[in-house]
Amino acid sequence: MQKIEQGFFIRTDQGEFQTRKLLIATGLKEELPEITGVVEHYGKSIFYCPYCDGWELRDRPLIVVSDQPGIYHFAKLLYNWSRDLMVCTNGKSVLTEEEKQELNAKNILVSEQMVQSFNGIDGQLEEVKFIDGTRIKRTGGFIIPKWFPQLDFLKSINYKKNDKTAVLTDAMGKSTIPGLFAAGEATTGGPTQLIVAAASGSVVATSINLELTEEQFYFK
Ligand SMILES: Cc1cc2nc3c(=O)[nH]c(=O)nc-3n(C[C@H](O)[C@H](O)[C@H](O)COP(=O)(O)OP(=O)(O)OC[C@H]3O[C@@H](n4cnc5c(N)ncnc54)[C@H](O)[C@@H]3O)c2cc1C
Known part of the structure; x- marks a missing residue:
């Protein structure tokens, strides 16, 4: 995963991708x-x-x-x-x-x-x-498991974490890196519930769409 001028470059086991916005929704891993x-x-x-x-x-x-x-x-x-x-x-x-x-x-x-x-x-x-x-x-x-956000793949990006080592975001899911968003338990660092994570995903999806809409409207 790399920050590039146009957004992000991502290498996965299913191929390589370039994207303008990136949403992190990798939840938590529990240690039993x-x-x-x-x-x-x-x-x-x-x-x-x-x-x-x-x-x-x-x-x-x-x-x-x-x-x-x-x-x-x-x-x-x-x-x-x-x-x-x-x-x-x-x-x-x-x-x-x-x-x-x-x-x-x-x-x-x-x-x-x-x-x-x-x-x-x-x-x-x-x-x-x-x-x-x-x-x-x-x-x-x-x-009562111990919980950890799964964010090792983001190591090369200098985003800020919160006190639970999850991605620090504002209420619209924006991280401290332009174009990088996060939703669900990747932002809480502790367990929540499905409806809470889904609601967070919905809010952040809107937020990403708003940004893309604004950028595309003025794109020449
Ligand atoms: C045993 C158990 C029972 C639960 N029961 C309930 C319940 O009854 N009701 C309820 O409301 N909530 C329940 N929860 C909680 C609920 O599952 C979570 O709150 C919710 O799933 C969090 O959603 P999320 O999208 O943030 O993360 P997740 O649902 O955890 O989704 C994260 C996804 O990202 C994937 N991922 C992680 N890292 C990578 C990577 N590097 N590359 C690609 N993919 C990756 C994971 O495989 C996973 O599919 C339960 C949880 C557990 C563990």
């Missing part, structure tokens, strides 16, 4: 916890977003596994969907004593053990096995 079985269950019975998948997993025996302090807040979100809940910090001490007491008072199970594996069939979780060999029956789970 290193737990056996997580990949097989992710997106089927283990998710990251209670707003997206809480309804489908409602009233089931659930587990949330994360070694990040955000797990306490996450537990409160999941408590809206199921009262049969285990909070597991996967070998780390990220909950305060007060938080543990609050969770216990709601009959939410708390474990600081490391998870060895998520076990199930065809991506449908049946049990969680801990490193000490104990197991608990769970049919749904949540994890």
Whole structure:
């Protein structure tokens, strides 16, 4: 990918292209916890977003596994969907004593053990096995992945990033480089939802079309 006078030069595995405007919509890549079985269950019975998948997993025996302090807040979100809940910090001490007491008072199970594996069939979780060999029956789970924008291919272009290392844009999707636009999670650096990303794409498409229209109208 290169900035050229007329716009951008792009080399892909499907050929080379030259374009006046470029829209980056490469979303995010998530890093999942290193737990056996997580990949097989992710997106089927283990998710990251209670707003997206809480309804489908409602009233089931659930587990949330994360070694990040955000797990306490996450537990409160999941408590809206199921009262049969285990909070597991996967070998780390990220909950305060007060938080543990609050969770216990709601009959939410708390474990600081490391998870060895998520076990199930065809991506449908049946049990969680801990490193000490104990197991608990769970049919749904949540994890908190780490998220990264996928922007390595833009390295040669000196655009500005925001504090989440995503593309910094204005409300119309314009980056700090003329002609370079971005939409969706490539601009947030953190997870959103389909409708949010799609709405962003719609706004930015309009913005690109406006620029092209203006440039073409006066083109001699
Ligand atoms: C397991 C899971 C469940 C979800 N459930 C829901 C849900 O129920 N409801 C909801 O609203 N949202 C849900 N989401 C979130 C939703 O998927 C995202 O918010 C949305 O897809 C973000 O859109 P985007 O266009 O920004 O990025 P994406 O949809 O991630 O699109 C980016 C695209 O760019 C491609 N790409 C990346 N790098 C390159 C490259 N170098 N060259 C070419 N192509 C590239 C990727 O392959 C991908 O196709 C879920 C997400 C996950 C992971």
